[in-house]
Amino acid sequence: MTLLYSPDEEDLRSAVRDLLKDRCTDVLARVETAQPYDLDLWKTLSREIGVAGLLIPEEYGGAGATPREAGVVLEELGRFVAPVPFFTSSVLATKALLEVGAGELLERLAGGEATAALAVPFSASPYRIPSGTANVAGADVADIVLVVEDGVLYQVPGARVELVSSLDMTRPVGTVSYGSGDKVRLGEVDLPGVLGFGAALLASEQLGVAEWCLQTTLDYVKTRYQFARPVGSFQAIKHRLADLWLDVVRARAAARNAVSELSPIATATAQAWNADVAVHVAEDAVQLHGGIGMTWEHPVHLYLKRAKATQIALGTPGDHREALASLVGLEM
Amino acid sequence: MDVVDDFLRDHPADDRLEFLRARFDAGLAWVHFPEGLGGRGWSRDLQQEVDEAFKGTPQLDFGVQAIGLGMAAPTILAFGTEEQKRRFLRPLWTGEEIWCQLFSEPGAGSDLATLATRAVRDGDEWVVDGQKVWTSGAHHARWAILVARTDPDVPKHRGLTYFVCDMHAPGVEVRPLRQITGEAEFNEVFLTGVRLGDDLRLGQVGDGWRVAQTTLMNERVAIGGNPVRRGGGMMGPVLDAWREHPEHRSHDLQQRLLKIWVEAEVTRLSGVRLREQLAVGQPGPEGSGMKLSFAKLNQELSGIEVELNRDLGYDDWSFRRSESVDFFGRGPGYRYLRAKGNSIEGGTSEILRNIVSERVLGLPSEPRVDKDVPWKDLPR
Structure with a gap:
């Protein structure tokens, strides 16, 4: 196992990044419209680059790739706060469908014909049985809505989704409702396992968010002059950025380790670290941008909101540390 | 490993020094060094495998040889004449000369x-x-x-x-x-x-300044060289104390320990990643980052360990000579005090942050008043 990126992974990154550079330039304008998701971009990503079927085996028309490749895609999507349902459809819902072997549905996802969502609160922790269908992400753009009742996965064709005004405007959440006679049984599913898998991969998205915040702040402090010097020449700023860099370096190692190992310790470690690092780097990005960082017109707030929302998603850092206690010999 | 197996068959390890000399002469000392100088010009990442194969044979004393192995040797290799390399590297590696x-x-x-x-x-x-x-x-x-x-x-x-x-x-x-x-x-x-x-x-x-940079880069990697094992390094004695003294546990200590456990683990993983990168070429300024983390972790962990033990004693204040550099030896009080040096030796943490911000992040340096002034005219 390596914690470095393979040449194939770098190729995939370039393909995704080039597309996003070209097409994902108006997130700020888009999030205030009726459709915050960029479904045209999603179509291109899922069909032309094939990201929708990355985790789906070749027998169902997917690429049969590993979570390592999905992690690279998530890093890039995080870097652009790209409003596409990759994480909710191609990671979380796909993992649930893989568990029950729902071949027909997986084939539709793999080709990019359909998008799915797992109607479990995005704020649910992998360490507790979640309840309710509020705070669900990605269901508003899903053709296939899945729910879990008593450890059984169902498809609910007639599901309704009511969006709420969301902290993360690039991945809004809503409440899913459906009638009791309105569901198709797909099979038994290990929901904590699915959420844990999601948590392991979410660390890569958090890494991408943190990397954008760090790089954008570095670019800014090199060109912003006060006292006739770039503000990035002051030690008070430099030392802060050196510490942030070191946090991001370690977030990269943690993210790579999580998608390579997928073990409970690797997952909990990556979430406990990366979730906080993304928030911390985004917060410092706002601060180090000074006045402009507090304005609506500067995109850094989109990253802060994404970072804060994903800090809570799929277990808070505290939930993951609590889980580590018994795994590493630090129980009370 | 075949070459090591062959070597071990021909060289019984009865005499420690003779064995180490023979290992050096066979090019199995530091395998990335050139042939004739204790190496075989192999990639650095093979070293671990070679060391593994030599387990159970006479070993180097890293506590005493650290400066020779970690700093002098790479500098001599990079800047020494052929004669200097031949004269110094062999007895440096075998520990005959400290x-x-x-x-x-x-x-x-x-x-x-x-x-x-x-x-x-x-x-x-x-x-x-x-x-x-x-x-x-x-x-x-x-x-x-x-x-x-x-x-x-x-x-x-x-x-x-x-x-x-x-x-x-x-x-x-x-x-x-x-x-x-x-x-x-x-x-x-x-x-x-x-x-x-x-x-x-x-x-x-x-x-001399350029030559010294090679030494210092290697020093920071040596000091920041992280435990390869999860829960290793300074974490080890703290986990032991937690296990052995359930009566000393508290929620506050548990919260702090879990946080620092995570930080130690992600730092370890970065070390693994850095070593993978180092497998080709020389350590760059990224090594300074590892030393920064290492200092902070050692200081926090050793501080928590003293608290966790709830012991107001100190093993021994007597003025004595240390046999080797040892961050982990003796008791928790010693570890706590010795770790204070970790953010000073080999470049203070403040200087390392300057190095990271200027050489890695490309931030401008502070205005310098001493740059173009002859040394003899500088205020001291």
Whole structure:
């Protein structure tokens, strides 16, 4: 196992990044419209680059790739706060469908014909049985809505989704409702396992968010002059950025380790670290941008909101540390 | 590993020194070094496999040899003449000759380039006068790596030259320097009219700063070299104390320990990643980052360990000589106090943040008042 990126992974990154550079330039304008998701971009990503079927085996028309490749895609999507349902459809819902072997549905996802969502609160922790269908992400753009009742996965064709005004405007959440006679049984599913898998991969998205915040702040402090010097020449700023860099370096190692190992310790470690690092780097990005960082017109707030929302998603850092206690010999 | 198996079949390990010499001569010492100098020109990442295959055979003493192996050797390899490499590397590796480092001075710590120890040319020799400090292991050392000022009339970085110093030469005086732990691991070294042959110069006259950078990069990697095992390093004794003393546990300590466990683990993983990158080529300034994390972790962990033990004692304050550099030895109180040095030795954490921000992140340096001024005119 390596914690470095393979040449194939770098190729995939370039393909995704080039597309996003070209097409994902108006997130700020888009999030205030009726459709915050960029479904045209999603179509291109899922069909032309094939990201929708990355985790789906070749027998169902997917690429049969590993979570390592999905992690690279998530890093890039995080870097652009790209409003596409990759994480909710191609990671979380796909993992649930893989568990029950729902071949027909997986084939539709793999080709990019359909998008799915797992109607479990995005704020649910992998360490507790979640309840309710509020705070669900990605269901508003899903053709296939899945729910879990008593450890059984169902498809609910007639599901309704009511969006709420969301902290993360690039991945809004809503409440899913459906009638009791309105569901198709797909099979038994290990929901904590699915959420844990999601948590392991979410660390890569958090890494991408943190990397954008760090790089954008570095670019800014090199060109912003006060006292006739770039503000990035002051030690008070430099030392802060050196510490942030070191946090991001370690977030990269943690993210790579999580998608390579997928073990409970690797997952909990990556979430406990990366979730906080993304928030911390985004917060410092706002601060180090000074006045402009507090304005609506500067995109850094989109990253802060994404970072804060994903800090809570799929277990808070505290939930993951609590889980580590018994795994590493630090129980009370 | 076949080559190691063949070697072990032909070389019984009855005599420790003979065994190590033979291992060096077989090119199985540091395999990324060139043939004839203890290596085979292999990739660095094969070293671990080779070391693994030599398990159970006579080993090096890293506590005493650390400076030789981690700093002197890579510098000699990069800048030494063929003769110097042949003369020094073998006994350095086998531990027959111990090395120390004569860099820091009372007036030159973070600002190492301002150092004042003078080396004046006298025919084929150099005459060295000055005072060095923070010299670990000088009392064991046969040789030292030394940076001295050979030209006071040019700006400070340009007037330095790098030497190998004979620690047995007349005029070298080593005095123990007692530290906050009570013991004397370090020394101050007084150099009075010490005569060094020009064949002990490493690199060009006036090029000492560049040569020293190689040493310092390697030092930071050596100090920041992280435990490969999860829960290793300074985490080990803390986890032991947690397991052995359930009566001392508290929610507060548990929360803090879990946080630092995560930080130690992601730092370890970065170390693994950095080593993968190092497998090709030389350590870059990224190594400075590992040393920063290592210092912070050791200090926090050792502090928590003292709290966790709830013991107000200290094992021994008596003034004694340390046999080797040891961050982990003795009790929790010693570890706590010794770890304070981790953010000072090998570049303070503040200097390392400057290095990271300038060399890795490309941020501009602070305005410098000393850059173009001849060293002799600098305020000191």
